[in-house]
Amino acid sequence: MDKASDILKRVRRIELRARHLATENFAGQYQSGFRGQGLDFDDFREYMPGDDPRFIDWKVTARMNSPFVRRFREEREQAVILAVDVSGSMHYASSAARVSKLDYAAEVAAVLAYSAAQSGDKCGLLIYGNSHSHYIPPAKGVKQTLRIVREIVASKNDGADQNISDVARQLVLSQKKAAMVIMISDFWGENNKAALGQLNFKHDFIPIRIADPMELHLPDAGRVILKDPETGKSMFLNLSRQDVRETHANVVHLHREKWTQDFRRLGIDFLDLQTTDNFMPPLRALFARRSRKFSR
Structure with a gap:
């Protein structure tokens, strides 16, 4: 199969699955997860599966013989910007996952984009x-x-990860109005608390961190050659040695923990996913938390 056909096949597979997930499982959580929901009534629209029943307008529902919910102007005015990392490490797929981090990210992004379109x-x-x-x-x-x-x-x-400060600057300059910025990345690059703070100050910022399980814990696989997908450099490792596997796990944990600490110190609600996960339950939980926070 040529490359163009392969891309079309992948797009079609992701599109079909994402459309179903967005329609059947996520509509209500997405809408209620926007900052400022309910401040300014705008219009009515037909009820969709997953909508929050609190927003059903019973008078309109009785008149139209079909359930209708109230819409709010703040919900419409806030755009969604999906910031997706396409650096070399995102193209990695282990035998355990069988899907690259990039295709997994595309599916998460597609569910969010379809939810935006439907709303x-x-x-x-x-x-x-x-x-x-x-x-x-x-x-x-x-x-x-x-x-x-x-x-x-x-x-x-x-190639290698772009500096997070450059990405933050792009998002601040390209999107003048405050938006919901959902950044989907493995976050293997260097962390920068100031850049994250800048992004979080201007926009409603949600990081979604994706990992392949074999990146976190190397298997006992004997002597192997590992190639860095971003630099192209190779190294020989004996993965039968427990100390080698433990050293790698500790380094990975410390790197991820730096990002986690910065997210938490800045009050940023983030999501951790692995490519073997069903991402819908944690995604729904994330937007449910946001709904509770904004309804206080």
């Missing part, structure tokens, strides 16, 4: 890596969702 919200995309970035301004509709998925899936291995 009448604008959704945009920033894909970023080492040598280039590509920004798609926010727009409404399913065509925009398909374009977002296609751009993510078709992205090339873009």
Whole structure:
């Protein structure tokens, strides 16, 4: 199968699954997870599976013989920007996961983009890596969702991670109004608390961190050659040695813990996922937490 056909097949698979998940499992949580929901009534729309029943308008429902919910202007005005890391490490897929972190990220992004489209919200995309970035301004509709998925899936291995401060600067400059910025990455690059704070101050910032389980704990696999997908460098390791596996696990834990501490110190609600996970339950839980926070 040629590359173009492979990309189309992957896009179609992700699109079909994401459309189903967004419609059946996530509509209500997505809508109630926006900052400031309920401040300014805007319009009515038909009830969708997963909508919060608290927003059903019973008078309109009785008149129309079909359930309708209230919409709020704040929900519509806040765009969603999906910032997706396409650096070399995101293209990795172990035998345990059988799906790359990038395809997994594309599926998460597609569910969020479809949810935005179904709610009448604008959704945009920033894909970023080492040598280039590509920004798609926010727009409404399913065509925009398909374009977002296609751009993510078709992205090339873009070397090492881009500096997080550069990504934050791009997001602050390219999106003038406050938006919900959902950054999907493995966060293997160097952390920068000041850049995260800048991003969180300007936007409603949600990091989603994706890992392959074999990155966290190397298997007892004997002598192997490991290649860094970002630098291209190779190294020989004897994974039968427990001390080698433990050293790797400790280094990985410390690196991830630095990011975690910065997220928590800045009050940023983040999500940790592994490519072997069903991401829908934790994604729903994340937006449920946000709904409770904003309804206080």
